[in-house]
Amino acid sequence: MPALTAEQIHQRLAARFGEAIGALSPPKKDPFFTIAPEKLLEVARFLKSDPELSFDFLQDLTATDHPKDGVIKVVYHFYSYQHRHLLAAKVHADRKSPELDSLEPLWKAANWMEREVYDLYGVTFRGHPDLRRVLLPDDWVGHPLRKDYSEAGGYHEISNVRDNPLDLYLNLDRMVKAQQPPPPAPQPAAAAAKPAAEPPKGA
Amino acid sequence: MSLDQLTITRVGDRVEHADQGEMVLNMGPQHPSTHGVINFVVHADGEVMKRAIPQVGYLHRAIEKIGEIVTYNGFMPYTDRVDYLAAMFANEGYAIAVEKLMGLQVPPRAQYLRAISCELNRIASHLVSIGTMAMDIGAVTPFPYALRERESINDLIEALCGARLTYNYHRIGGVAFDMPDDWIPLCRKWLDHFDKTLDEWDRLISRNEIFVQRLAGLAVVPAAMAIDYGLVGPNLRASGVDFDLRRDHPYGAYADFKFEVPIGKGYAGARAGGKVGDSYDRFYCRVLECRESVRITRQACDKLPGGEFMAKVPKKIRPEAWSEAQSRIEAARGEMAYYVVSDGGERPYRVRARTGSYLAMGIIEDLSRGLMIADLVALIASLDVVAPEIDR
Numbered sequence: 001m002p003a004l005t006a007e008q009i010h011q012r013l014a015a016r017f018g019e020a021i022g023a024l025s026p027p028k029k030d031p032f033f034t035i036a037p038e039k040l041l042e043v044a045r046f047l048k049s050d051p052e053l054s055f056d057f058l059q060d061l062t063a064t065d066h067p068k069d070g071v072i073k074v075v076y077h078f079y080s081y082q083h084r085h086l087l088a089a090k091v092h093a094d095r096k097s098p099e100l101d102s103l104e105p106l107w108k109a110a111n112w113m114e115r116e117v118y119d120l121y122g123v124t125f126r127g128h129p130d131l132r133r134v135l136l137p138d139d140w141v142g143h144p145l146r147k148d149y150s151e152a153g154g155y156h157e158i159s160n161v162r163d164n165p166l167d168l169y170l171n172l173d174r175m176v177k178a179q180q181p182p183p184p185a186p187q188p189a190a191a192a193a194k195p196a197a198e199p200p201k202g203a
Numbered sequence: 204m205s206l207d208q209l210t211i212t213r214v215g216d217r218v219e220h221a222d223q224g225e226m227v228l229n230m231g232p233q234h235p236s237t238h239g240v241i242n243f244v245v246h247a248d249g250e251v252m253k254r255a256i257p258q259v260g261y262l263h264r265a266i267e268k269i270g271e272i273v274t275y276n277g278f279m280p281y282t283d284r285v286d287y288l289a290a291m292f293a294n295e296g297y298a299i300a301v302e303k304l305m306g307l308q309v310p311p312r313a314q315y316l317r318a319i320s321c322e323l324n325r326i327a328s329h330l331v332s333i334g335t336m337a338m339d340i341g342a343v344t345p346f347p348y349a350l351r352e353r354e355s356i357n358d359l360i361e362a363l364c365g366a367r368l369t370y371n372y373h374r375i376g377g378v379a380f381d382m383p384d385d386w387i388p389l390c391r392k393w394l395d396h397f398d399k400t401l402d403e404w405d406r407l408i409s410r411n412e413i414f415v416q417r418l419a420g421l422a423v424v425p426a427a428m429a430i431d432y433g434l435v436g437p438n439l440r441a442s443g444v445d446f447d448l449r450r451d452h453p454y455g456a457y458a459d460f461k462f463e464v465p466i467g468k469g470y471a472g473a474r475a476g477g478k479v480g481d482s483y484d485r486f487y488c489r490v491l492e493c494r495e496s497v498r499i500t501r502q503a504c505d506k507l508p509g510g511e512f513m514a515k516v517p518k519k520i521r522p523e524a525w526s527e528a529q530s531r532i533e534a535a536r537g538e539m540a541y542y543v544v545s546d547g548g549e550r551p552y553r554v555r556a557r558t559g560s561y562l563a564m565g566i567i568e569d570l571s572r573g574l575m576i577a578d579l580v581a582l583i584a585s586l587d588v589v590a591p592e593i594d595r
Contacts (some may be wrong), residue, residue, distance in 0.1 A: 062553075089235075134259060
């Protein structure tokens with residue numbers, strides 16, 4: 001069973017789906033290409049069912065946030081156990097209201113991975129049977145892996161800010177001294193009557 | 204209001220109605236048998252479960268978010284915590300991903316040191332898995348036996364890198380320290396001892412009637428289902444899929460070693476009702492993998508090349524802008540894939556650790572229908588899920 005290279009897979013998809021498939025990235029990096037969001041489910045179905053591709057393992061499903069470009073790029077990695085080839089593809093979701101088709105009907109592995117992307121990035125997946133948060137508590141506000149995420153005010157009155165421990169440590173001496181009573185004035189007669197230095201302990 | 208509507212559970216936004224006569228119990232998150240802090244909302248009709256819904260996230264430490272704040276080198280100790288029972292693999296996966304980004308060549312001695320430390324860690328991780336599995340099922344004796352062997356591995360690895368659990372040993376470009384001079388004879392002596400111990404194991408639990416009956420035929424996962432749900436590692440091989448990254452997409456020094464890849468064959472035997480892909484297969488594949496790891500370690504110790512243990516790495520690691528790389532390694536719990544994206548700065552733009560245990564959680568709910576509560580414990584143990592890999 002021949003393992004196809006990234007270029008061959010990309011050619012095969014571009015021949016079938018035309019402009020829905022973006023250009024292959026330059027070979028310096030791990031190669032990937034983009035898929036248009038409205039054709040995602042169709043392309044995924046082809047990837048799984050085409051006998052020369054037969055990607056049966058959804059190896060990874062994650063996302064990266066790009067606020068400057070206004071997109072959340074959802075990254076898919078597919079692998080075929082039959083042919084032993086790997087594919088990386090990205091789908092751009094509009095950052096203001098990110099929504100994509102769920103791949104759960106095709107690969108059950110997508111179930112939990114899409115839940116994680118929803119939890120940490122806020123991307124909703126149409127057709128997912130059970131889209132709810134997975135890693136964070138159910139009533140968490142916000143999507144932490146976004147670049148502009150800020151924890152506003154803690155969670156259920158558990159604060160998430162505290163003083164810098166280094167400041168506390170450096171100022172501890174000063175704080176302790178300020179609380180102690182001032183030392184008594186030294187008595188010169190008692191000091192002169194003290195015996196010579198004690199012999200050193202031990203050897 | 205009918206009795207049906209009286210008992211409902213809210214599992215996040217998903218509302219589950221309990222049927223009449225059904226109990227809704229929480230198994231976890233503090234529970235000795237859930238392999239970490241994991242909660243299961245169990246709908247049970249007496250002892251038989253209708254379904255068990257896992258709830259995770261109790262050990263979420265935002266490691267992937269931290270990856271965007273620290274430097275490439277500085278992230279290495281965090282990878283230890285992604286799976287602290289098999290930390291060498293997490294280190295190696297991240298190191299390989301960043302080395303791909305930077306185009307670094309790791310010297311051969313470092314590759315061998317990585318392979319040796321990883322295979323020893325694999326044995327240690329499988330020992331914990333098998334020991335805790337036996338203990339969860341009720342056989343308390345194998346657990347301290349397993350941990351006693353693991354202590355020897357901890358001692359060996361401590362001599363190598365200074366730590367017993369979170370190693371921070373593999374670094375970007377190689378490994379942190381070279382091997383001490385007397386390490387290989389000690390390792391060989393222990394490997395000989397461990398071979399005999401594995402035979403003892405077979406007599407102690409693998410052929411124990413009660414142990415076999417508890418696991419044989421339980422939660423059979425056919426090969427197509429395993430691939431569909433994304434199971435990896437020993438879970439996948441136990442279902443009959445002959446795939447191992449060390450042999451099929453060799454990385455590091457693994458191309459130089461000869462070893463077998465154990466796959467599930469219904470090891471429990473027909474009389475006990477064993478089937479390919481049941482829990483006993485998942486357990487026994489791990490025992491066989493321990494043997495193969497011993498073989499690999501022996502070969503690596505024999506063929507260890509001299510030379511450097513660290514490549515020439517620039518002081519500041521700064522990959523090309525907008526390059527990305529994915530590394531795949533065969534960790535103890537399956538394929539671990541690290542996906543690192545760089546924006547040209549000193550800190551990663553995105554670090555992603557896709558672990559085997561996270562995917563295994565997805566199958567538990569569907570496998571748990573109709574099982575008994577004690578079987579759920581055996582199922583979780585046979586899938587070898589650990590909370591740090593799930594939650595990161």
